[in-house]
Amino acid sequence: MQTKKTYTLQEATKKMEHYCAYQERCHQEVRQKLETMYMIPEAIDVIIVHLLEHNFLNEERFAKTFVSGKFKIKKWGRSRLSYELKKKDVSKVNINQALATIQEEEYIEVFNDLAEKRLHSIKEKDKFKKRKKLIDYLLYRGWESYLVYEKATELIK
Structure with missing residues (x-):
């Protein structure tokens, strides 16, 4: 039989301070972590307010x-x-x-590099299938469709 570890409010607060100091976290991640520690909703709210006040959570x-x-x-x-x-x-x-915060020139440059790199790695011979693979890859990565279709047309003639 295994018993679940319980934490006092101070212990949980310290643990969450370390958790947030290690890496930037969003409110949802902190809330989920506290729930896995079996903290009650009132304690979760108190800890989150503490983390916000002391700039651990932003x-x-x-x-x-x-x-x-x-x-x-x-x-x-x-x-x-x-x-x-x-x-x-x-x-x-x-x-x-x-x-x-993303600079437009850098954004376009990264997009162009990524598209050209991916195009060279696609082994498909049929140009329509090759174009579709490139488009699917770039759309999955979250690039705007107008950029993707323009670039695919430019690279695969």
């Missing part, structure tokens, strides 16, 4: 960090970034502020 900072990381490392487009942040219950204002 949704605007989280959104900017998330966008920056996923754009630079995974090369996601604005649509995918926006979708993923919405899934994490980040407010529309914070999503828009975070997306605004």
Whole structure:
């Protein structure tokens, strides 16, 4: 028989301070973590307020960090970034502020590099199938459809 570990309010608060200090977190992640620690809803609210007051939890900072990381490392487009942040219950204002941090020139440059790299890795001989594979890949990554179709037409003639 296994007993579940219980935490006092102070222990849980300290644990969540470390959790938030290690990496930027959104409110939803913190709430889920506290629920897995079997904290009651009142205690969860008290801890979240504490984290907000002491700047351990900041949704605007989280959104900017998330966008920056996923754009630079995974090369996601604005649509995918926006979708993923919405899934994490980040407010529309914070999503828009975070997306605004991406420079337009850098955005287009990353898109062009990604499209050309992917095109060279597609082994398909049929140009229509090759075009579809490129388009599907770029759309899945969250790039705007007008950019994707324009680039596919330009690269595959």
